[in-house]
Amino acid sequence: xxxxxxxxVNQRLFSAQLLTRSAAVMWKAEKxxxxxxxxxxxxxxxLAHSQVEMRRLIGAxxxxxxxxxxVRLKEDLSHLQLSTGVTFxxxxxxxxxxxxxxxxxxxxxxxxxxxxxNALQHGEAKxxxxxxxxxxxTLLLIIQDDGKGFDPEHTKAGYGSQTTDERAASLGGTMxxxxxxxxxxxxxxxxxxxxxxxxxxx
Numbered sequence: 001x002x003x004x005x006x007x008x009v010n011q012r013l014f015s016a017q018l019l020t021r022s023a024a025v026m027w028k029a030e031k032x033x034x035x036x037x038x039x040x041x042x043x044x045x046x047l048a049h050s051q052v053e054m055r056r057l058i059g060a061x062x063x064x065x066x067x068x069x070x071v072r073l074k075e076d077l078s079h080l081q082l083s084t085g086v087t088f089x090x091x092x093x094x095x096x097x098x099x100x101x102x103x104x105x106x107x108x109x110x111x112x113x114x115x116x117x118n119a120l121q122h123g124e125a126k127x128x129x130x131x132x133x134x135x136x137x138t139l140l141l142i143i144q145d146d147g148k149g150f151d152p153e154h155t156k157a158g159y160g161s162q163t164t165d166e167r168a169a170s171l172g173g174t175m176x177x178x179x180x181x182x183x184x185x186x187x188x189x190x191x192x193x194x195x196x197x198x199x200x201x202x
Contacts, residue, residue, distance in 0.1 A: 016042075016043045016046040016047055016050070019039045019042050019043045019046070020039075020043055022039055023035075023036050023039040023040055023043070026039070044083075045084055045120070048080065048083030048084050049080075049084075049117065049120070049121070052076060052079055052080050052083070053113075065098070065102070066095075066096045066097060066098050066099070066100035066101075066102065066105060067095045067096065067097075067098055069095075069096050069100075069105050069109070070092055070093060070094065070095050070096060071095075073092070073109065073112070074090065074092070076113075077090070077116075077130075080116070084120060085126070086120060086125060086126060086127070086128060087126065087127045087128070088127075088128055088129070088130065089127070089128070089129040089130070090129075090130050090131075091129075091130070091131040091132070091133075092130070092131075092132050093132065093133070093134070097197075099197060099198050100196045100197060100198070101195075101196055101197070101198050104171055104195050104196045105196065107167050107170060107171055108139075108141070108171070108191070108196075110167050111141065111164050111167050111168060111175075111189055112130065112141070112143065114163055114164045114167070115143045115164055115187050116128060116130075116143070118161065118164075118185075119143070119145040119147050119185065122147070122148075122150070123145055123147020123148050123149065123150075123184070123185055124147055124148055125145035125146055125147035125184070126146060126147075127145060127146040128143065128144070128145045128146075129142075129143070129144045129145070130142070130143050131143075134193055135193070136193065137192070137193055138190055138191065138192060138193055139173075139190070139191045139192075139193055139195075139196060140188070140189070140190055141187075141188070141189040141190075141191075142186065142187070142188050142189075143186070143187045144184065144185070144186040144187070145184050145185050146184045147184055147185060148181065148182060148184075149179045149180050149181050149182055149183045149184050149185055150179050150180075150181060150185070151179070151180070151181060152177045152178075152179055161175070161177055161187070164187070164189075168189050168191065171191045171192075171195040171196075172191065172192050172195050173189055173190050173191030173192065173195065174189070174190050175187065175188065175189045175190075176188045
């Protein structure tokens with residue numbers, strides 16, 4: 001938990017602090033400098049991300065039950081939409097089966113959080129679509145944005161997708177990325193359904 005706070009919330013707050021100082025200096029020197037508005041917007045975005053991350057970390061102390069997971073996800077994305085202006089298009093099940101494993105769902109939520117964060121921070125996306133579906137064999141997660149896009153062959157690690165890939169692998173699943181500069185990004189995660197279903201203790 002401490003490392004998560006340091007790596008995510010603390011660094012974003014530090015970045016917001018530096019931007020605040022720069023904006024203050026510009027304000028004193030030249031009040032109509034267009035950079036001031038840009039810096040203030042970036043500060044607002046950094047603080048909004050920090051707020052959502054804190055909610056996620058606090059929520060991790062009490063992982064939601066499977067039947068609450070979809071509701072919690074929608075709440076988190078709604079807060080992010082209000083604070084950043086990004087538009088979400090969600091195609092989600094109404095709820096998940098009660099017997100799904102909370103630890104596996106926590107990992108799945110981490111994949112979504114990381115992907116959304118990357119779309120906003122690196123891709124500067126204004127629209128993010130999230131589709132979650134499953135059948136008797138496989139869970140499928142698709143996250144698509146209208147951001148700047150990138151070349152996966154050259155910037156995959158820097159885009160933060162390595163962590164997402166590792167999370168998918170920890171569930172026995174796979175992740176693929178389709179992206180091109182100026183054409184957005186599509187992330188597809190496929191996980192065997194048995195990674196989510198708790199083993200019977202009977």
